[in-house]
Amino acid sequence: MDRLGARAAASDGDVVRAVLAGDAERYAELVQRYRDRYARYAARMLGSPDAAEDAVQDAFIRAYDQLAQCRDPDNFAGWFFLILRNRCFAERRRTKREAVADVSQDELPGPGRADRDAERSETQQLLARGVSELTAEQREVFVLKHVEGKSYDEIAAATGATVASLKMRMHRAYDRLRAYLKERT
Amino acid sequence: MREFHPLVKRWLDGELTADQLGAELAAELAEARALLSGVDHSPVTLGHELDQRVMAAVRSRPARRWQRAWRWIGEAHELRLRVRPWAVVALAAAATLVLMFAPARQSRAPAAVAQAPESVYVKFVLYAPGAHEVSVAGTFNGWDTHATPLARADAPGVWAATLSLPAGQHLYAFVVDGRRWVADPTAPGVDDGFGRRNSVLAVTPRGARVS
Numbered sequence: 001m002d003r004l005g006a007r008a009a010a011s012d013g014d015v016v017r018a019v020l021a022g023d024a025e026r027y028a029e030l031v032q033r034y035r036d037r038y039a040r041y042a043a044r045m046l047g048s049p050d051a052a053e054d055a056v057q058d059a060f061i062r063a064y065d066q067l068a069q070c071r072d073p074d075n076f077a078g079w080f081f082l083i084l085r086n087r088c089f090a091e092r093r094r095t096k097r098e099a100v101a102d103v104s105q106d107e108l109p110g111p112g113r114a115d116r117d118a119e120r121s122e123t124q125q126l127l128a129r130g131v132s133e134l135t136a137e138q139r140e141v142f143v144l145k146h147v148e149g150k151s152y153d154e155i156a157a158a159t160g161a162t163v164a165s166l167k168m169r170m171h172r173a174y175d176r177l178r179a180y181l182k183e184r185t
Numbered sequence: 186m187r188e189f190h191p192l193v194k195r196w197l198d199g200e201l202t203a204d205q206l207g208a209e210l211a212a213e214l215a216e217a218r219a220l221l222s223g224v225d226h227s228p229v230t231l232g233h234e235l236d237q238r239v240m241a242a243v244r245s246r247p248a249r250r251w252q253r254a255w256r257w258i259g260e261a262h263e264l265r266l267r268v269r270p271w272a273v274v275a276l277a278a279a280a281t282l283v284l285m286f287a288p289a290r291q292s293r294a295p296a297a298v299a300q301a302p303e304s305v306y307v308k309f310v311l312y313a314p315g316a317h318e319v320s321v322a323g324t325f326n327g328w329d330t331h332a333t334p335l336a337r338a339d340a341p342g343v344w345a346a347t348l349s350l351p352a353g354q355h356l357y358a359f360v361v362d363g364r365r366w367v368a369d370p371t372a373p374g375v376d377d378g379f380g381r382r383n384s385v386l387a388v389t390p391r392g393a394r395v396s
Contacts, residue, residue, distance in 0.1 A: 025312055025370070027243050031236050036228075043229040053231045060239045065246070127223030145198075146224045152198075167198070174197055175188045177220055182187075 016073035019064075031060055034077060038084055044143040045088040046095075047132050055091060059084040081158055085140070092136045130180035138173040141166050193217050241382075244370045304349045305388050309335065309359075311369070314342030316361045323357025323383075325350050330360045352390055356383040 010018075010029065018026045035056060042052035063070075063083050070079050131139055140159070144150045152163045159166075193213045195201045197220070206214055309321045319335040325348065326332040335344035356375070359367040366381050368374045374382035 023312075024243050024246075025240075026314070028236060028240050029315075031239050035231055035235055039229040039231050044225075049229050049231070052229060053235060056231060057235050057238055061242045064239075064243050121223075123219065123223035124225045127220065128225060146221065147226060170198070171189075171194045174194055174217075174220070178189055178216060179187070181216075181220060181223075 011074060012076040013072075013074035016067060016070060016076050020067060027064055030076060030080075034080055035060075037077070038081060041143060041148060042084060042088055044128075044131070044147050045136075045139060046091055047128075051091065055084060055087045059087050062087070078158060085159070088140075089136050126181060126184060127177065130177045133180065134173050134176060135169075138169045138176070141169045142173045142177075145170065189213060189217065197221065303390060304351050305390070306347055307350050307386065307388065308345060308347045309357075309369075310338070310343060310345045311335065311359045311361075311367065312342050313344055313359070313361050313367070316344065318362055319344040320360045320363075321346060321348075321357055322360055323355055323386075325355050325357070330363065335359075350386075350388050352388050355386045355388060357386060358383050 012030065012033075015026050015029050019030075039049070039052055039056060042055045043049045046052055046055060059080065063076075063080050066083075070076060072079065131142060134142065141155060144155045144158070145152070150158070152166050155161070155166055156163050189197070190210055190213055192201060192206050193210055196203065196206060196214065197217050203214060311319055311321075313319050320330055321333045321335060322328045322330045333346055333348060335346040337343070338345040356377075357369070358381070359369065361367050368382040369384035372384035372386065374384050377383050
C-alpha cells in the first residue's frame, strides 16, 4: 500500500492521536469523513439545511477544542455525535425562546425554503411540519428511527437512553403526528 | 387526542406485519402508512466551504508551547557563531541526528537557506498528506498555479520547493491538486478580497521572514 493509501485507511483513533500530537492538519480527515454522515440528522432536528450546516460546523470546532477529552479515539464518531446532538438541542431551546408566540417557525417563509419545499411532496411537507412541533426528544427518536433507519438498540447506544424510554417517546410522537395530520387533511 | 392502537404502534416500529393486525385495524393501518409515506429520506448536502471554515478555525487556535518551539526552529533567524574545530564536528553530528529523527511537521514557514545581495533563496514547505500535486502561486510568479510545483520531500506528506526571490514583500498561497488554495498556516495572512487569504512573506537581502 502506498503512502496515500495508508493515510486514507487510517482509523479514527490514529487520526485523533496524530492531531493531539500536534498534526492539526489531519483533523481535516475527520471533517471529511463525518461532515455529511450527520447532516441529515441535524437538518431534520433543526428544520433546515442551513441551520444544520452551522450546527455541524460548530460541533466540529467544539470537538477539536475538546479533543483531549475524547476518551475513546477509535469511537470519535459516537463522541462527535453527542457534541452535535447537544448543539442541536441547545439550538432548539434557543429558537423556541425566540419564536413568536403562536406562529410556527416552519410556517414562515425563509430563504431557499420555497425551493426546498418544491422538491418535497405535500405529504412530506406536512409531516415535516408535524415533526417540528414534537418535543426535541420525541423528534430525535423519530428522526433516528424513521429517517436514519436506526434500531431502538442503536439509538439507545448512541444517546444513552433506555429502549423503554425511547419507545415511550416514539409512541407519543406517533399519536401527536396522527392528530396533526388529521387536523390538516 | 385519539391514540393509535398499541398494535399499530408496534407495526410502525417494525415489530409486526400488517397481517398480524386484523381487519378491524385496517383504517388505522392506512393512517399509519400515510404517516410513514411522508418521511423524507432524501440526503442533505452541506456546502463545500464547511471544511475550509472548520480548518481555518482549527489553524487559528493557539499552538501548544512545544508546537511553538518546533515552529520557531523552522523559521529564519540570524545567528552569530564563533566557529572552533571541535564545534564543527559536534555540530555535524547534531545535524545528522536531527535529520535522522526529526518527524514531519504540520507545515513550515518559508525559510531562507542562502543569501545573495539582491535576492534570497526561500524554501516553501507544506504538509499535505492527501495531495497528488502541490504548487505555490504568488506575486513572484504572476499567480501562475503551474509555474512553481513543489516536490515530495523525504518526510511523508511533506512537499517543498526552493525559489530565488527578490527583496520585497511577496504574497503567496499553496495550490493543492490544482484547485484548492491553501494559505500557509504558519505565516500571517491578508484577505485577497475574494473570500480567501494569502500569506505574506518579507524578503530582505539579509533573509526572509513571515512576520
